[in-house]
Structure formats: C-alpha cells, structure tokens
Amino acid sequence: MELRVLRYFLAVAREGSVTRAAQRLHVSQPTLSKQIKDLEGELGKKLFVRSSFSVCLTEEGLLLRRRAEEILSMVDKTEEEFKALGEISGGDIHIGAAESDSIKHLARRIKAVQTRYPRIRVHVYSGDRSDLAQRLEQGLLDFAVLVESGDLSRYNYLPLPDGDTWGVILRRDHPLAEREGITPEDLLEVPLICPRQGLQKELSDWFQERVDGLTIVATCNLAYNGGVLAREGLGCLLSFDRLVDTGPDSPLCFRPLTPPLRSRLFLVWKKYAVFSPAAAVLLEELKSRMGEA
Numbered sequence: 001m002e003l004r005v006l007r008y009f010l011a012v013a014r015e016g017s018v019t020r021a022a023q024r025l026h027v028s029q030p031t032l033s034k035q036i037k038d039l040e041g042e043l044g045k046k047l048f049v050r051s052s053f054s055v056c057l058t059e060e061g062l063l064l065r066r067r068a069e070e071i072l073s074m075v076d077k078t079e080e081e082f083k084a085l086g087e088i089s090g091g092d093i094h095i096g097a098a099e100s101d102s103i104k105h106l107a108r109r110i111k112a113v114q115t116r117y118p119r120i121r122v123h124v125y126s127g128d129r130s131d132l133a134q135r136l137e138q139g140l141l142d143f144a145v146l147v148e149s150g151d152l153s154r155y156n157y158l159p160l161p162d163g164d165t166w167g168v169i170l171r172r173d174h175p176l177a178e179r180e181g182i183t184p185e186d187l188l189e190v191p192l193i194c195p196r197q198g199l200q201k202e203l204s205d206w207f208q209e210r211v212d213g214l215t216i217v218a219t220c221n222l223a224y225n226g227g228v229l230a231r232e233g234l235g236c237l238l239s240f241d242r243l244v245d246t247g248p249d250s251p252l253c254f255r256p257l258t259p260p261l262r263s264r265l266f267l268v269w270k271k272y273a274v275f276s277p278a279a280a281v282l283l284e285e286l287k288s289r290m291g292e293a
Contacts, residue, residue, distance in 0.1 A: 090119030091278025096132035096144040101242040155268035164240035181258030191235035196221040
C-alpha cells in the first residue's frame with residue numbers, strides 16, 4: 001500500500017467524486033480510477049459505492065479513511081521534523097489541549113519562543129482526554145494538556161499555573177440562576193449537559209452517592225457547543241468557568257459549584273520522547289518559565 005495511493009484515496013473520499021479528485025490531484029480520471037480499483041483489490045474490500053455522479057464510502061472505506069488520515073499525518077509530521085533538524089529557526093510543534101482558560105500560560109510561552117524564532121509554527125488540536133492521549137501515543141502530538149483526573153505516571157509532565165473552577169452554565173431565566181452557588185442536591189432534577197466522556201472523577205466524587213440520580217440529556221466535547229445547547233434551553237452545562245460567554249449581554253450565566261471544585265491542568269509528553277528542535281526549544285522555555293503566572 002503506497003502513501004501516494006492513500007493520498008489519492010483520501011482525495012476521492014473528501015471530494016465525493018473521482019472527477020473532481022482527479023482535477024485537484026492533476027491526474028487523469030482513468031488513472032485515478034485504476035489506482036482506487038487496484039487499492040480495493042489489494043485490500044479485498046469495496047471502498048466506495050458508486051453512482052452516476054458521485055461516490056460515497058462503504059464501512060470498510062470509512063475505516064480506511066481514519067487509518068489513512070492517521071498514517072499520513074504521522075508521515076507529514078516526520079518529514080517536518082527531519083526538515084527542521086539542525087535548524088532551530090523554524091519547525092512545527094503539535095499540541096493537543098483540553099479546553100481551559102489556563103491555556104493562556106502555555107500561549108505566553110509559545111509567544112516567547114516565536115519572538116526568538118518567528119518561523120516556528122504551532123498547531124493546536126482541541127479534544128477530550130481520550131482523544132489527546134490516543135494522538136500522543138500515536139506520535140501525532142508533541143505535547144498534550146490534560147485535566148488532572150487519571151494516571152499521569154506514564155508521562156513526563158509540568159503543572160500549569162492556576163486551575164479551573166467547575167460550575168454550571170445556565171440561562172439567566174433559569175430558577176437556579178438566582179443562587180450564588182450550586183449544590184449537588186440542586187442538580188438532581190435538572191437536565192444536565194456533561195463532558196463527552198461523562199462525569200469525570202472530580203465531578204463524580206463531588207456528587208458522591210447522588211450521581212445515580214442525575215439526568216444527563218446530552219454530552220459534548222467542546223464547551224462552546226455545550227453553551228449553545230444550554231442557551232437553547234436543552235439543559236444546564238457542567239463546565240469550567242471562562243469557556244463560554246457569560247458576560248452582561250449574554251443570555252447565559254455561570255454559577256460555581258458549592259462546595260467549590262477546582263481542577264488543575266498538566267502539560268504532558270511521552271517518556272523518552274525524541275523531540276524536533278522546535279519542540280525541544282519550547283520544552284526548555286516551559287521548564288524554565290512555566291512557574292511564572
């Protein structure tokens with residue numbers, strides 16, 4: 001299975017048309033059709049369902065698309081690293097991050113590095129813990145920012161300053177908006193929107209035995225989208241503060257949990273990781289200056 005053919009396959013999958021993909025790739029349509037047919041023969045599976053004017057992926061095609069994207073991302077990242085060897089003036093750094101206002105501390109250190117090396121580029125991938133851990137293990141990320149829940153012993157890590165306050169994001173006309181703080185009992189009969197992975201350890205511990213009495217109507221992995229659901233009245237969003245607009249002009253407000261619940265975030269990287277020059281420069285900056293707020 002050649003990398004070039006995988007790129008051809010992804011182009012057809014994204015365009016939904018062999019003709020448009022051939023035009024984008026600057027190859028003839030018969031050549032591209034033959035490459036896809038040969039790939040299906042090599043794998044022994046049908047990858048596309050063809051109609052008169054378009055193609056769509058089969059289940060096997062969807063699986064190959066995910067794998068091809070992972071493979072080619074790793075290949076591209078490796079090529080970037082080798083191009084940057086011996087040249088600290090530029091390079092690419094890949095960082096996965098949970099949503100948090102504490103990312104500002106990482107951003108300041110990135111800015112300091114780019115001031116010295118303007119050609120360094122940073123690519124940020126947002127996701128939840130499972131997404132980030134998987135991409136870190138696959139080598140698609142140099143660093144990841146993870147919430148403290150879970151075992152960090154498999155990584156090297158640095159704590160980010162500050163922390164994040166858990167609370168409820170809800171409409172201002174919701175009865176609970178009158179409260180200064182939200183207790184576990186307040187949420188027992190309330191439709192809740194939770195992080196996609198469900199209640200994290202900190203939240204489960206905070207609710208204690210009441211956790212089985214919760215009504216979870218939706219999950220999300222991005223606070224912004226969860227905020228939209230809350231704004232439209234689907235439920236109350238359990239989230240960190242400062243991730244969703246709850247300013248005076250917003251129909252939403254934030255109410256902290258009581259007793260208070262805070263989570264710390266950690267910048268992690270694989271043990272024995274071999275960094276590109278650009279990533280190594282950032283790590284040195286982080287180790288020397290991360291303690292500064």
